[in-house]
Amino acid sequence: MKRSAASEYALILLTLLLVLGPWEGVVRAWRISPFIVPPPSAIGQALFVGFRANTYTVHLLYTLAETLLGFFIGAAIGCALGIFVARSLLLERIFYPYVIAFQAMPKIAIAPLLVLWFGFGIWSKVAMASMIAFFPVLVNVITGLRAVDRDAVDLLRSLSATEAQIFRMVQLPTSLPYVFAGLDIAIVFSLLATIVAEFVGSQVGMGNLILQMNFALDVAGVFAVLMILSAVGVGLHLIVVKIQRRVIFWSNTGYVMGT
Template sequence: MATPRARTTVFSSPRALSPVVLLVLLAAWEGAVRALHVPAIVLPAPSAVVQALWLEIRSGILWPHFLVTCEEILAGFGIGAIVGIGLGVLIGQSRFLEQVFYPYLVAAQTVPKVAIAPILVIWLGYGLSSKIVITATIAFFPALSNTIVGLQATPREQMEMLRACTATQWQIFCMARFPQALPYIFAGLDVAAVLSVIGAIVGEFVGARAGLGYLILQMNFSFDMAGVFSILLVLCLIGICLHLAVGLVRRRVLFWAADQADPLPGL
């Protein structure tokens, strides 16, 4: 039998409280919609959202659009992460390159992706290519900037010691700079993975023939708010899954710091 102290410890744990908070919020949402008689076109109840999602799954309308959006997210995230980390390694190795090129990369990042998305759709068409490029441009900068910061975070004492042992620049990079940068790189990948969902939906809003963003627009036109909220729920789940996947890989790679690499505190 659990002691009062043990029960207090369990219920004060964030992992135990997080789902409780979610259930309370959903119950309050459901109760408020029913008590105030809020029209479904304004704010559907959680039960209506779940019902709409179940109907979409049963009818088969969700899966083709789901797969298209997942392909755009994963491809865009992969390309953006690879290019961002690659350029980050090159720029992070040299103060000269950082001072020359990094300001332009920052300037390019400040341009709203919503503004350039129509241009990319015109250039690349309404297919997957334009959505993947838009997603990659959003995922690119977090991977780039965190890689540069991580490479520059290597303690000078470590590099001086390796140079004293006649280590080459490549050996210093492999033995000190890159391992030191890995936590920063994974932090950037975590942000890039979540932002990739936004990138794919932005591209589909601008112009698409399929995808969850396209499905949201169609449901908006028909005033199916429960359906819109159900798609938003699916997008949230995709983002959480990507977040957990990055955290899982981080735990495997950064095994020496596994206690600091919880992919999603509270779950």
């Protein structure tokens, strides 16, 4: 297991070097302006200087707080409504078209309204992240609960099992892989939604930092922030999948590096 994990990490590192090496060489050989595409060495220097000066820390923590709070709120509402809607086809027919219509709205157009309603503080970003996290969780909860083996449900009912017992023994275990798939999508999209909201109106956060660096023509700094956000997104994904592996250990779905 450890040898397999070490080999996997080595391949990941090798792939990264195969990308960064030619990138550095092409930029320097063709003398591409750092204001267009900076070399990886300049991006690495920007990362080092930024972390040493704590430039990224406050902004990153602020963005993470907004992302996680919005994710938990949106996921909780999505789970609750999903359980409620999955129990009735009539409710789904009535409720679902409005959900689809709301989801079809371009969220970038909603962001200025959220800033107008909730201000430049944390809550406009939390609201944006919640809206994005809500839909994939809702859909996957409904799909998971509808994927239950009807024969198993009928068997438990014939044994006088209560609805709570049926939910705990059959519906919940069956739906969990679907729920975690929705959570995996939702947490990454919540990060994206937070950044978009910070672009529109924020005084702190990684999105605001990108705008500041753009105005200062610090292209290497922008690339550095993008790499940090990519790493954070991968980290959030891996956390969800790790939890999934712990909770639904009987399922083979999900992927975690080194396992």
